[in-house]
Every structure is written in structure tokens, then in C-alpha cells.
Amino acid sequence: MQMRPAELAAIRAGDIDLAFRRWERPRVKPGTRMRTAVGLVEITSVDRVPVRTLTAADARRAGAASLTALRQGLDRLHADRPVYRIGLKYAGADPRQALREAVPDAAETETIAAWLDRLDRASPTGPWTRATLLLIDELPATRAPELAERMGRDTPSFKQNVRKLKERGLTESLDIGYRLSPRGAAVLDHEGHPRAGRDRPEPEPGIPLPHLGAAATRALTARGVTRLEQVAELSAAEVQALHGVGPYALRHLRAALDEAGLAFRADPATSPSATPSTT
Known part of the structure; x- marks a missing residue:
């Protein structure tokens, strides 16, 4: 179920708890938890509803500007399909966030390495796991098509492979490309791979930017x-x-x-000190 970044942010803030989709049949089930850029989003309900029963309250809860805008959006594509009303709620942070920062001990590292070996053996195109991790380490925040070309792979299959690594907390998706997680770095270091990222200067201290697009x-x-x-x-x-x-x-x-307890710097043009005195 595709959702725009603005919708995800509103779901996390609690401003949106409904979505409406035209589907031939339901594509999600109640209780499903989807991993998104803002964390876990849970499907709380899925109901087929007639368009005529939609209300202004439904539109507000779905983040639409008005009931008319909601109906027009639903009629723009696949107007012949039934409408489903999907209940949504923010269900917390993605557990992979904590996993990425959890540096494994020697025994767990061996288990991860064995899993990577199994992926390599099962691949019809040959071993790819370490080469992919090393490439992401060398070229963080690089577009997936560029990384795929370096690997001699098509972009969809390359992304599919990276998702497998991400599930184990070895990589992290950025707004542009990926980066190696501390967990992924520990696995490569344990195996003695020469890493370009090992000698890279530490990032400046502070709070990273959120996902912005x-x-x-x-x-x-x-x-x-x-x-x-x-x-x-x-x-x-x-x-x-x-x-x-x-x-x-x-x-x-x-x-x-x-x-974070921070704020934008005051704009001099709008700050009180910049307002002309009327006395």
C-alpha cells in the first residue's frame, strides 16, 4: 500500500487515521504492520464502502482538503473499482533502527556470516552479499541505479538484494541511496574485509536530518x-x-x-526588533 511522505508524517502525528483506495479486492489485512519511512504503520480495519456514504469527517481524517477533493481523487483512476476504507495508526519505531546500531558479538557475527553465505550460494548470478556491503560502504548516499551499474545488475534486482540486507540491520536506506550500519560494518571488519569507509572521517556530532525526500x-x-x-x-x-x-x-x-528542543533562526525581516516604532 503506497503512501506519500506527507501522509506518513501526518499518520505519525495522529492527524490522519484513514485512507481510501479503489481496489478490485483488499490488498491489506487488519493487524498488518507496514514498515515505512516514519516507522511502523498498522492497518486497523479494511471495509468496502459506497462512495455516496463518505462524509466530510472521513475526508478530514484522510487528510483530504474537502469531501469533494476526496471523491475527485478516488474517481481519477479506476473509477469502476470498489472503494475500501482503511483504518490506520502509528505503531512505533521500526525495530530495524535499534538492530542497525546493535553491534553483534563474535557468535552472532558468525551466524550472520553463515546467513550471508546461504544467500550467496542460492544466487543464480553468483556471490553478491559482501560486494554489495562493501560498495555501499564505499559510496554511501549514492543512487541505487549507479550502484547497480557498478555491480553489473539491473536496478530492481539490486534493490531487492539490498532489502534483504536491510532486514538484518546491515544497511540503512537514506533519502538518496544507502549507508552501511554499525552492525554491517562489524560483520565486514570481523571477516577482515578492507573497507574504504573505515578510514572515513567520523561524521560531525549532532542530530542527523530526518527523512525529507x-x-x-x-x-x-x-x-x-x-x-x-x-x-x-x-x-x-x-x-x-x-x-x-x-x-x-x-x-x-x-x-x-x-x-530536539531547537528552532529555526528568527528571520530579521519579521523579528520584533525589525518592526518600525510607531511612537
Whole structure:
């Protein structure tokens, strides 16, 4: 079930708890927990409903601008299919987040290595696991098609393989590309692989940027902004002026800053001291 970044952020905030889809048959089941960019989203209900029964409250709970907008959106594609009302709720952080940071001991590392060996043996194209981990370590935040080309693979099969590594906490998806997790690095180090990333300077201390989408991430990174503390040195107007930063990214940055006890720098043009005196 596809959901836009803005929808996911609203589900996490509790502002959205419904979605409506036109399907020939239900594609999700109640109780299913989907892994998303904001964490786990649980399906709480799935019901087939007539379009005529939709209400303005349904539209608000689904994040639509109005009941008319909701109905128009449903009629835009596959208008001949029935409508399903899907209940949603945020179900917490993705457990893989903690797994990525959990450096395995020697025994667990051997178990992971044996699992990687099984994947290599089962692959019709030959061993790929260590080469993929090493490539991601060498080229973090690189687009998947570029990595796939270096591996001599097509992009869909390359992404499928990376997802297998991600399930075990060995890699992490970024807005652009991937990076090796501490868990993945520990496995490669244990096996004695020469890693380009081992000698890479440690990232600057601070809070990493939240998931903002590729365009916004590129815009901030091009300005040298990779941490929330650096965002707080800019005004909201300065960030919004960057090409690629839209309302969703700005809203997500504001929420992340607020959660970290930070805020955008006050814009001099709107600060109280900049207001002309009337006395």
C-alpha cells in the first residue's frame, strides 16, 4: 500500500487515521504492520464502502482538503473499482533502527556470516552479499541505479538484494541511496574485509536530518547542512528558498527541530526588533 511522505508524517502525528483506495479486492489485512519511512504503520480495519456514504469527517481524517477533493481523487483512476476504507495508526519505531546500531558479538557475527553465505550460494548470478556491503560502504548516499551499474545488475534486482540486507540491520536506506550500519560494518571488519569507509572521517556530532525526500536532502547537503543543529542556524525563509525544499520538508524539519528542543533562526525581516516604532 503506497503512501506519500506527507501522509506518513501526518499518520505519525495522529492527524490522519484513514485512507481510501479503489481496489478490485483488499490488498491489506487488519493487524498488518507496514514498515515505512516514519516507522511502523498498522492497518486497523479494511471495509468496502459506497462512495455516496463518505462524509466530510472521513475526508478530514484522510487528510483530504474537502469531501469533494476526496471523491475527485478516488474517481481519477479506476473509477469502476470498489472503494475500501482503511483504518490506520502509528505503531512505533521500526525495530530495524535499534538492530542497525546493535553491534553483534563474535557468535552472532558468525551466524550472520553463515546467513550471508546461504544467500550467496542460492544466487543464480553468483556471490553478491559482501560486494554489495562493501560498495555501499564505499559510496554511501549514492543512487541505487549507479550502484547497480557498478555491480553489473539491473536496478530492481539490486534493490531487492539490498532489502534483504536491510532486514538484518546491515544497511540503512537514506533519502538518496544507502549507508552501511554499525552492525554491517562489524560483520565486514570481523571477516577482515578492507573497507574504504573505515578510514572515513567520523561524521560531525549532532542530530542527523530526518527523512525529507531526495530533492530537499540534496538542497540542504549542497549547502553543507547535514545536521539539525545546522538547520537551526538558518531561518525558515532561508530554508524554504532552497530549490527542492517544499512545504512537506519544511513541516518535517520544524517538527524535528521542535522535538530536539531547537528552532529555526528568527528571520530579521519579521523579528520584533525589525518592526518600525510607531511612537
